Amino acid sequence: xxxxxxxxxxxxxxxxxxxxxxxxxxDLMKRSLEASGTEMVTVAVRRVNLTDKSKESLxxxxxxxxxxxxxxxxxCYSADEAIRTAMLAREALDNNWIKLEVLGDERTLFPDNxxxxxxxxxxxxxxxxVLPYLNDDLIVARRLVDxxxxxxxxxxxxxxxxxxxxxxxxxxxxxxxxxxxxxxVDAGVGTASDATLAMELGVDGILMNTGIAGARDAVAMAxxxxxxxxxxxxxxxxxxxQKKLYASASSPSEGTIS
Amino acid sequence: MxxxxxxxxxxxxxxxxxAGLLEILGLKPERLAxxxxxxxxxxxxxxxxGLGEGDKVEIVHFVGGGESDA
Numbered sequence: 001x002x003x004x005x006x007x008x009x010x011x012x013x014x015x016x017x018x019x020x021x022x023x024x025x026x027d028l029m030k031r032s033l034e035a036s037g038t039e040m041v042t043v044a045v046r047r048v049n050l051t052d053k054s055k056e057s058l059x060x061x062x063x064x065x066x067x068x069x070x071x072x073x074x075x076c077y078s079a080d081e082a083i084r085t086a087m088l089a090r091e092a093l094d095n096n097w098i099k100l101e102v103l104g105d106e107r108t109l110f111p112d113n114x115x116x117x118x119x120x121x122x123x124x125x126x127x128x129x130v131l132p133y134l135n136d137d138l139i140v141a142r143r144l145v146d147x148x149x150x151x152x153x154x155x156x157x158x159x160x161x162x163x164x165x166x167x168x169x170x171x172x173x174x175x176x177x178x179x180x181x182x183x184x185v186d187a188g189v190g191t192a193s194d195a196t197l198a199m200e201l202g203v204d205g206i207l208m209n210t211g212i213a214g215a216r217d218a219v220a221m222a223x224x225x226x227x228x229x230x231x232x233x234x235x236x237x238x239x240x241x242q243k244k245l246y247a248s249a250s251s252p253s254e255g256t257i258s
Numbered sequence: 259m260x261x262x263x264x265x266x267x268x269x270x271x272x273x274x275x276x277a278g279l280l281e282i283l284g285l286k287p288e289r290l291a292x293x294x295x296x297x298x299x300x301x302x303x304x305x306x307x308g309l310g311e312g313d314k315v316e317i318v319h320f321v322g323g324g325e326s327d328a
Binding site: 029 | 263264265266283285289290291292293296298300301316317318319320321322323324
């Protein structure tokens with residue numbers, strides 16, 4: 001019995017998506033990816049360093065036969081920049097998937113909704129499979145779905161903050177109201193329980209980077225996250241008990257000795 | 259002629275095309291993308307696209323990143 005995550009018709013057995021940044025070494029990143037069980041990795045687009053061409057290439061450490069590569073528009077503060085970046089990424093990799101970030105502010109890295117919507121519309125029109133990062137805002141999410149986004153990816157908390165879900169209410173509402181495309185929590189996961197809690201709400205997947213790459217033992221945390229996502233998903237599907245104010249005995253009341 | 263590559267001024271012989279520029283820079287063409295004056299240039303056009311005085315070239319590749327660096 002499979003319980004796959006399906007995005008734009010493509011099936012993923014793992015509901016965990018990882019970023020590739022902030023690892024101390026490429027080798028550590030590679031081992032963390034393996035430990036996490038992920039099947040999709042996001043990468044950023046940057047200028048080639050012309051003076052130091054001896055640098056190893058990130059993609060030498062991400063096996064495209066094993067991982068679906070998801071280019072992103074990290075660091076873009078306008079729709080135009082994001083679109084240019086997406087076009088470059090598609091050309092470089094012959095891959096029309098894009099994790100779309102259009103940022104509005106350097107400290108919070110919260111998205112610029114206007115730019116995000118514009119970029120989504122234009123990129124969808126250009127044939128991209130667009131996975132936008134957004135605030136936990138139902139109205140924006142709906143507009144992105146209408147614009148043709150292949151998923152919506154609300155943040156749990158600011159990128160890299162490790163705060164975990166800050167607004168359960170919004171996320172629950174989003175989960176209930178957004179049914180047409182997968183809902184993937186992206187950003188702000190700090191430790192395993194954050195991921196489990198999100199999955200227990202019924203979201204379809206989790207995207208994280210810093211929570212693993214910045215952990216003391218990244219490979220161990222990657223493994224933890226693998227189990228965390230799975231545990232949350234299984235618990236969600238199993239149907240939890242109701243919360244009650246008072247006790248409800250687990251053993252029968254008849255037949256006690258006296 | 260003078261062109262700008264990734265923000266740095268570079269001198270080239272007139273008529274150098276993009277493929278030639280990559281050779282001069284010692285870059286392998288795989289997993290790269292190139293813009294000239296903010297316009298994407300398809301890989302298939304690298305041998306036929308000549309560069310001119312004042313052109314701004316961007317050569318990009320992929321680096322580690324999850325979301326924008328906080």
